[in-house]
Amino acid sequence: MSSSVGETGASTRPLRLFLDTGVIIEGCLGSWGAAKAVLILATIRTNWIVVLAEAIERELQAVIARKTAALSPDDAQAVAESVAGWMNRVRMERWPLPSATDLDAAAPTVLPLLRHVHDLPAVVTAMQARPDWTLSTNTAHWNEALGARIGLRIATPLAFLQRLTPIAG
């Protein structure tokens, strides 16, 4: 599959996907669905680059640590290994936390659109990284209104797959 199907003409440049925490959790740990399909696609390293914000990675690790604390050590390890195994297979582009100055500069434009100030670092990182797609299952946070304001193409994993294969959309 060309990485550029339906979006960027004949270019074979890898597409850069900024993934929200929920997509990674659903894709790595859920049964089956569009998020898992996206994560499997992303393992094709010649076609895809995963843009991972430090804010996302930290909260992902925090959620897993908190929620698996009650599991047996073996089961907690199985959960952690699933996420680590996927991360090891993808072509990763890591972005550090934005500086306080970066947040301050973006806040007048972005903060009124967000549900909470804690969402700001991930959004500012996405603005800095300028991925081809920002994928999230949380449409209350990452939605088209936000995308239009900050110039990002935001979609759910299912909507992204439908856009990827225009005949199905």
Add this chain to the structure above:
Amino acid sequence: MDPSTIQEMSRGADERSADDSGPGAGFSVIDEKGRISLPKRLRQLLGAEPGSSIAYIALDHALLLIPQDAHLAHLQQRAHEALARGGLTIQALLDDIPQARAEVVAEAYGDEFLRELERRHGGASETQSERDAET
């Protein structure tokens, strides 16, 4: 349809895929057990061998087939089973994201800086207490 006709059509898919559509285009015929065969050229393109795992997802009236790393599929299945044994749902993990995010961001930037951002720039639309109530 006569099985020999099906086999003939499936064989023909290899030949038909060698046109301008490239090696990834062609068709296959569903047999009486619901199976389809992938032409050799397509299997080579996908790196699919006997026993390989192919994930699929239906997109309205189209089907997306994705070759899946067998080891990764195994890791994901183990994780899924581990969560189930512990009575943890995916939704429980997703519901914990706002709290984890609040802790991570507060640790990185400090509560005072975040409060000041909200004060100077009008703040976000949801208060912490509303967020806590939601989660």
